[in-house]
Amino acid sequence: MIPGPFTYHRPASIEEAVGLLVSLGEESRPLAGGQSLIPMMKLRMATPEHLVDLGGVAGLKGIDVEPGGIRIGAAVTQAQVIGSALIADRLPILRDAALQIADPQVRTRGTIGGNVANGDPGNDMPAVMQCLGASYVLAGPSGERSVAARDFYLGPYFTLLEPGELLVAVRIPLPSAGHGQAYEKLKRKIGDYATAAAAVILSATAGRIATASIALTNVAPTPLLAEEAARLVVGTSLDAATLKAASAAAKAIADPAADGRGTAEYRREMAGVMVARALVKAFGRVKGA
Amino acid sequence: MSETQTLPITVTVNGSKVQRFVEPRTLLVHFLREDLGLTGTHIGCDTSHCGACTVEIDGESIKSCTTFAVQANGSSITTVEGLANADGTLHALQEGFRQMHGLQCGFCTPGMLMRAKVLLTENPDPSEEEIRFGIAGNLCRCTGYQNIVKAIQFAAARLNGRTFQEAAE
Ligand SMILES: Cc1cc2nc3c(=O)[nH]c(=O)nc-3n(C[C@H](O)[C@H](O)[C@H](O)COP(=O)(O)OP(=O)(O)OC[C@H]3O[C@@H](n4cnc5c(N)ncnc54)[C@H](O)[C@@H]3O)c2cc1C
Ligand code: FES
Ligand code: FES
Numbered sequence: 385m386i387p388g389p390f391t392y393h394r395p396a397s398i399e400e401a402v403g404l405l406v407s408l409g410e411e412s413r414p415l416a417g418g419q420s421l422i423p424m425m426k427l428r429m430a431t432p433e434h435l436v437d438l439g440g441v442a443g444l445k446g447i448d449v450e451p452g453g454i455r456i457g458a459a460v461t462q463a464q465v466i467g468s469a470l471i472a473d474r475l476p477i478l479r480d481a482a483l484q485i486a487d488p489q490v491r492t493r494g495t496i497g498g499n500v501a502n503g504d505p506g507n508d509m510p511a512v513m514q515c516l517g518a519s520y521v522l523a524g525p526s527g528e529r530s531v532a533a534r535d536f537y538l539g540p541y542f543t544l545l546e547p548g549e550l551l552v553a554v555r556i557p558l559p560s561a562g563h564g565q566a567y568e569k570l571k572r573k574i575g576d577y578a579t580a581a582a583a584v585i586l587s588a589t590a591g592r593i594a595t596a597s598i599a600l601t602n603v604a605p606t607p608l609l610a611e612e613a614a615r616l617v618v619g620t621s622l623d624a625a626t627l628k629a630a631s632a633a634a635k636a637i638a639d640p641a642a643d644g645r646g647t648a649e650y651r652r653e654m655a656g657v658m659v660a661r662a663l664v665k666a667f668g669r670v671k672g673a
Numbered sequence: 674m675s676e677t678q679t680l681p682i683t684v685t686v687n688g689s690k691v692q693r694f695v696e697p698r699t700l701l702v703h704f705l706r707e708d709l710g711l712t713g714t715h716i717g718c719d720t721s722h723c724g725a726c727t728v729e730i731d732g733e734s735i736k737s738c739t740t741f742a743v744q745a746n747g748s749s750i751t752t753v754e755g756l757a758n759a760d761g762t763l764h765a766l767q768e769g770f771r772q773m774h775g776l777q778c779g780f781c782t783p784g785m786l787m788r789a790k791v792l793l794t795e796n797p798d799p800s801e802e803e804i805r806f807g808i809a810g811n812l813c814r815c816t817g818y819q820n821i822v823k824a825i826q827f828a829a830a831r832l833n834g835r836t837f838q839e840a841a842e
Contacts, residue, residue, distance in 0.1 A: 385719050391678050392697035392743050415744075422700075422739045423721050435697070439744055463733075487810025489724060489788065492733045493740065574809040575722055 387425035393436045398443050398523050398552055401436055406525050406548040408434045414550060415439075416459060416498035419490045420507075444497065444552060447471065453557040455521075458497025458550075463488070465496060474558055477565035477583060481512045484569045484581075500533070501551045503541040506577030510537060511607035512567060515583035515599035518556040524549040537606035563587045564669035568662040569601070570654050572645060578602040579645040580654035582610075582634070584662040586617070588670045593617050598630075598662075603638040603655040610634045613659060622667050630663060631656035682746040686711070687755025695742045702726045704742035705752060713753040713783045717812070724811030727784035728752050734791040736810070753783035756790065765828040766790060769837075775824030777815035785811050789825045798829055 393408075395401040405412050412434035415421060424430040438444055444459035447468050454475065456465070462482045465471055471478050485491060485499070485508050499509040500520065513520075513533035520531050525548055533554075536544050545551065559565070569581035581601035587594045596617045598610040613633040620626040640651035679694045686709060693708055705711045705728070717725030719738055726738040729751040756764045766786050769775060776782045785808060792799065792807040799807060804825050805818070813821060823839065830837035 386700070386703075387698045389677060389696070389698055392680060392741075394743075415741075418741070418744070419721065419739060422741070425698075426700075426719070426738075437744065487724070488792075488807060489727055489734050489736045489810045490721065490739075492735055 385426035387422065388428060388431040390425075390432055391434045393434060394440050395436060395438075396440055396442060398441060398550065401438065401441050402523055402525060402548065402550050404434075404436045405550065408436070410547050412436055414501075416495040416501075417461065417493035419486070419494040420498060420502050420504065438495075438497075438550075450555070453555055456496050456554045456556070458495060458501075458552050458554070460496050462486075462491035462494045462496065462499070466491065474561075475516070475556065475565070477512055477516070477567050477585060478509075478556075480565070481508045481567040481569075481583070484508060484567065484571070487575050490575075496554060497551045500536075500554060501543070501545060503537065503539075503543045503545075504577075505540055505605055505607065506602045508567070508569065508578065508581060508601055511581065511599035511601040512583045513554060513556070514607050514609050515585055515597045516556050516559070517597065518554050520551050521553040521555060522546075522549045523552045528552070530555070534609055539605050559585055559587070562671045564666035564671075566662040566665035566669065568658045568665065570658060576645075580638070580640070580651050580658050582655065582658035582662040584659070584666040586663075586666050586670065588667065591621050593620055593622065593667070596663075598634065598659060600634060600638060600655055600659070603640040603651055605639070608637055610637060610659065612637070617663060622663060627660045627663060631660045634659040680743055680746075682743055684745050684747070685749040687751055697741060697743050699742045700738055701728070701740040701742045701745055701750075702737035704745075705737060705750075708742075711752050711754050715780055715783055717780065717784075722810075722812065723781070723784070724788060724808075725781055725784040727787045727811065729787050729791055732791065732794065734788045751787070751790075753786055756786055764790070765831040766793075766825065768831070769824035769827035770821070773820050773823040773827050775816065775821045781811060781813040781815075785813065785821055789828065792825070793829055793832060798833055799825075801826070 413432040415435040415437045444457045446457045465482045518533045570579040583599045586596040596614040598614045600608040613630040635656040638652045638655040642648045715725040717723035721739040827837040
């Protein structure tokens with residue numbers, strides 16, 4: 385399978401990349417790791433006339449600590465996330481999620497920016513970013529703006545990213561030490577997108593959950609923040625009845641399509657199961673409670 | 674679109690520098706197989722799943738069916754043709770695949786070898802589980818993987834100066 389013809393551009397800076405995207409217009413697209421875009425182009429489901437390769441753009445790399453959080457450059461690969469000691473220590477949920485994406489070769493090239501900008505409901509990072517309360521830094525012709533991951537996704541492949549805009553970084557507020565984090569993903573095999581998956585971050589004091597955040601992957605046209613489920617677990621010690629209620633609340637907002645992974649009913653049920661498993665795991669990982 | 678763009682690229686392939694003009698849409702695997710005649714790198718699924726097209730690029734393993742040749746400009750690529758030692762003897766991995774029967778039809782083998790080579794630089798002495806997770810992007814329709822895992826264990830042992838002892842079944 386051979387992609388349709390396109391013209392290749394290789395800017396060296398963010399300004400140059402944005403300038404190209406603006407002047408080339410709607411038929412241009414950024415090329416990051418290419419691990420979603422190239423397969424789509426080979427199937428001719430995407431036929432951009434211009435690709436703006438981000439591979440040589442300075443200022444998109446690096447995982448840096450900044451006041452209150454961590455900034456991950458858009459071009460940081462999934463493999464680099466897995467290899468980062470800082471992320472393993474402070475944001476283990478990102479590492480857990482990255483390890484469940486595709487396979488080593490795909491993770492070597494696939495980037496965080498591409499994963500969150502893509503807009504495919506099957507992508508794992510968007511729900512993790514919603515769970516973490518992350519925001520995306522978007523560079524456009526009139527400068528930078530910041531959009532919350534919780535507001536960014538409008539529908540499949542439909543996000544708040546405007547034509548001509550480039551996602552340059554993800555900013556993540558650091559949960560204070562002691563939070564429990566977990567990402568539970570049900571998939572049929574390595575390299576498969578989620579049948580259903582759930583991200584959970586929580587804190588506890590004296591054995592009771594003090595704060596909780598829950599988000600779901602691939603059970604709706606966009607990632608979902610499961611606010612009601614999170615509200616239900618706060619103040620509890622995660623007894624069986626609470627787990628059941630939280631699962632039910634997550635299932636109530638899930639709206640999966642039937643596909644090769646199962647019927648809509650099955651996938652909704654699995655959303656509930658993933659939430660329960662992730663809650664138990666995250667609670668078990670809370671330190672010093 | 675107006676005229677077809679062609680771009681010059683320079684890459685080092687198996688130690689030799691090559692310069693060619695490519696269309697931007699040329700996939701790295703087609704560049705290797707058709708422009709350079711290096712047909713050891715296979716195309717299995719052509720949908721980014723099977724890993725038969727795996728090559729090493731600047732010390733990392735990637736799927737060459739999911740990379741444009743222009744993206745490889747300036748990099749150093751090793752394909753299965755470049756795996757054997759300079760004196761022509763087999764690389765420890767090739768020896769492992771031979772002695773442990775790590776292949777049947779051989780179609781997946783170039784990709785397995787190239788992935789395993791990078792795996793052993795990332796993790797020189799992997800456990801069986803780490804080997805299986807490390808080659809999870811490479812599919813084999815014949816062997817059932819058991820002997821591929823043994824072949825990689827054989828190579829790891831040899832590269833670490835040990836002799837491979839097969840675990841009792
Ligand atoms: C076999 C296989 C299995 C996979 N399994 C999973 C999985 O289980 N979970 C998962 O999450 N992903 C999976 N993926 C997808 C993979 O994670 C991709 O790497 C990721 O979705 C896109 O990142 P990329 O860097 O490759 O982006 P690209 O493919 O280069 O780009 C994807 C899209 O985002 C746009 N884009 C990229 N970067 C930017 C930017 N900085 N600003 C604005 N727009 C941008 C591009 O224009 C394009 O439209 C899989 C891929 C393969 C091949
Ligand atoms: S041919 Fe490239 S992954 Fe199958
Ligand atoms: S030996 Fe036949 S596919 Fe692996």
